[in-house]
Amino acid sequence: MIKQLSVFLENNPGRLAELTRTLGDAGINMRALMVADTAEYGVVRILCDTPDKAVSVLEGSGFGVSVSEVIAVEVPDRPGGLADVLEALGSEGINVEYAYCFVEPSGTAAVDIFRVDDPAKAQTTLKMIGVRVAGAADLYSIDVPSI
Amino acid sequence: MYQPEYEAMDQGELEALQSERLKATLARVYDNVPMYRAKYDEAGFDPSTVKSLSDLAKIPFTVKNDLRAAYPYGMFAVPMRDIVRLQASSGTTGQVTVVGYTARDIDNWADLMARTFASAGAGPDDIVQVAYGYGLFTGGLGAHYGSERLGCATIPISGGNTKRQIQVMKDFGVTVFAATPSYALLVGETALEMGIDIRDLPLRAGVFGAEPWSENMRLQLEEVLGIKAIDIYGLSEVLGPGVAAECEAQHGLHVNEDHFIIEIVDPETLLPVPDGEMGEVVFTTITKEGIPVIRYRTRDISRILTGKCSCGRTFRRMQRISGRTDDMLIIRGVNVFPSQIEQVLTGIPGVAPHYQVVLTKHGSLDHVEVHVEVGPDFAFDEIKALERLQNRVKAEIVSALAISIGVKLVEPKSIQRSEGKAKRVVDLRNERSE
Numbered sequence: 001m002i003k004q005l006s007v008f009l010e011n012n013p014g015r016l017a018e019l020t021r022t023l024g025d026a027g028i029n030m031r032a033l034m035v036a037d038t039a040e041y042g043v044v045r046i047l048c049d050t051p052d053k054a055v056s057v058l059e060g061s062g063f064g065v066s067v068s069e070v071i072a073v074e075v076p077d078r079p080g081g082l083a084d085v086l087e088a089l090g091s092e093g094i095n096v097e098y099a100y101c102f103v104e105p106s107g108t109a110a111v112d113i114f115r116v117d118d119p120a121k122a123q124t125t126l127k128m129i130g131v132r133v134a135g136a137a138d139l140y141s142i143d144v145p146s147i
Numbered sequence: 148m149y150q151p152e153y154e155a156m157d158q159g160e161l162e163a164l165q166s167e168r169l170k171a172t173l174a175r176v177y178d179n180v181p182m183y184r185a186k187y188d189e190a191g192f193d194p195s196t197v198k199s200l201s202d203l204a205k206i207p208f209t210v211k212n213d214l215r216a217a218y219p220y221g222m223f224a225v226p227m228r229d230i231v232r233l234q235a236s237s238g239t240t241g242q243v244t245v246v247g248y249t250a251r252d253i254d255n256w257a258d259l260m261a262r263t264f265a266s267a268g269a270g271p272d273d274i275v276q277v278a279y280g281y282g283l284f285t286g287g288l289g290a291h292y293g294s295e296r297l298g299c300a301t302i303p304i305s306g307g308n309t310k311r312q313i314q315v316m317k318d319f320g321v322t323v324f325a326a327t328p329s330y331a332l333l334v335g336e337t338a339l340e341m342g343i344d345i346r347d348l349p350l351r352a353g354v355f356g357a358e359p360w361s362e363n364m365r366l367q368l369e370e371v372l373g374i375k376a377i378d379i380y381g382l383s384e385v386l387g388p389g390v391a392a393e394c395e396a397q398h399g400l401h402v403n404e405d406h407f408i409i410e411i412v413d414p415e416t417l418l419p420v421p422d423g424e425m426g427e428v429v430f431t432t433i434t435k436e437g438i439p440v441i442r443y444r445t446r447d448i449s450r451i452l453t454g455k456c457s458c459g460r461t462f463r464r465m466q467r468i469s470g471r472t473d474d475m476l477i478i479r480g481v482n483v484f485p486s487q488i489e490q491v492l493t494g495i496p497g498v499a500p501h502y503q504v505v506l507t508k509h510g511s512l513d514h515v516e517v518h519v520e521v522g523p524d525f526a527f528d529e530i531k532a533l534e535r536l537q538n539r540v541k542a543e544i545v546s547a548l549a550i551s552i553g554v555k556l557v558e559p560k561s562i563q564r565s566e567g568k569a570k571r572v573v574d575l576r577n578e579r580s581e
Contacts, residue, residue: 004528006526006527006528007527008521008525008527008533008556008558008559009558010557010558010561036530038530038533038534040555040556041533041556041557043527043528043529043530043533045528059523062558062559062560062561063558063559064521064523064525064527064558064559065527066524066525066526066527066528068526068528097529115528
């Protein structure tokens with residue numbers, strides 16, 4: 001399971017910039033970022049290299065942050081790759097609450113992040129269809145070349 | 148009941164007594180207090196035209212500034228040779244005001260506080276620890292005389308030195324504790340730190356007042372201390388503690404109507420409101436000799452509870468104080484107090500009791516938006532959970548205030564903290580809307 005940060009932000013200009021600057025100043029590198037928004041506020045979901053440190057940095061700067069566990073799956077980077085995975089989960093009755101993905105810099109596989117209602121069953125199902133479920137060590141060690 | 152001949156008086160007899168005492172008081176203040184004479188002459192009000200309680204509304208009000216302007220002795224209705232005690236208001240809202248009591252005032256006061264302790268279930272067998280401050284503040288001595296009058300063993304420990312309070316409470320076998328509710332809570336917490344569970348001690352009743360407190364606070368105090376907590380009300384300008392007190396039914400505070408006339412008025416129009424409606428509490432003293440006050444505007448907000456009380460007292464009850472007129476908002480004609488919103492928020496897990504009420508105009512209509520901080524420990528991940536929280540806050544506030552409002556969830560710790568009085572209201576209704 002992968003630790004993901006969820007940060008509650010009001011929809012104000014510059015607020016997302018403040019959040020990312022706070023992480024940047026603390027030397028924390030983000031792997032992926034996704035914003036779920038409503039009219040008045042949003043929840044920013046973040047994967048980063050040092051989640052525990054990121055939580056204490058953000059709380060210290062007055063952000064409302066919580067940690068949730070998500071599943072990271074390496075999906076072959078080809079048409080239909082994600083559909084195969086989702087069909088397997090669906091056929092087992094596992095509900096996906098949200099998902100997002102990013103592409104590994106090496107370019108051979110996409111990493112898909114799932115938040116599901118039954119994580120244990122999802123992990124078993126994914127292993128059965130032969131996709132690789134990434135552990136924390138895999139993800140936090142993904143090497144992103146500096147720009 | 149300590150004085151059932153008064154406390155359970157027939158309503159008709161009570162009104163006759165009030166009316167007679169009111170007329171005598173008015174004549175006395177007009178003759179002896181230049182402030183009242185000048186005020187009444189200027190308003191063209193002749194005290195001799197007051198024949199019954201129905202004439203009350205003709206009488207000009209007295210306000211805190213009248214008392215301040217008369218500092219120190221301008222409000223006294225008797226010469227200093229008849230005064231036996233001087234005390235002062237706590238001065239939390241401005242300049243201190245001095246209050247003087249005659250021997251009869253002190254005697255009446257002891258009776259009224261004896262009634263208060265009796266209505267908390269106390270009697271001569273009880274051991275009462277008075278942790279209200281002794282000194283210029285009326286709380287300590289007021290409670291002390293009443294407790295002694297009732298025949299209780301009275302411990303004049305005054306406030307402070309919390310560990311000693313707990314030691315005394317334990318060693319002396321205290322059964323009734325009189326203090327401000329916030330101090331009582333501190334005593335409970337400190338006792339736990341000392342490894343003493345007050346629920347194991349003989350303590351069974353708390354007589355709490357001198358500051359506004361909520362129903363949730365009562366539940367907390369009763370749980371932590373293992374007691375029945377009684378709300379009492381008083382203010383030094385009118386008497387000190389002993390103006391009104393809850394009985395064991397814990398449903399409203401019986402006003403000692405043989406000594407004080409209570410009215411509830413609309414704080415804007417100053418017209419009396421019908422029983423049951425919220426408004427500003429106004430008191431007239433009808434037995435006080437040292438400093439009688441006539442239609443004194445307390446700025447406290449409450450309402451008269453209608454119907455009979457199960458305890459047998461016939462004195463009317465006022466609801467616990469829900470706020471001060473200084474804080475009141477009028478929204479689409481409905482009176483709203485920020486404290487009502489606070490009461491709702493303290494009952495909802497997931498939000499912090501920090502909020503701000505933002506008022507704007509949408510066309511000619513007032514629009515209210517309550518900004519509420521999400522608690523720092525909320526699981527922020529799910530939008531659904533945030534939406535549920537927002538809807539719950541909204542539904543509960545709407546049901547408590549009976550007006551429609553909007554709710555905006557804001558980030559933890561984003562509402563500015565204040566070291567003094569929190570700024571709960573941002574009123575933009577007079578600014579041009581977009």
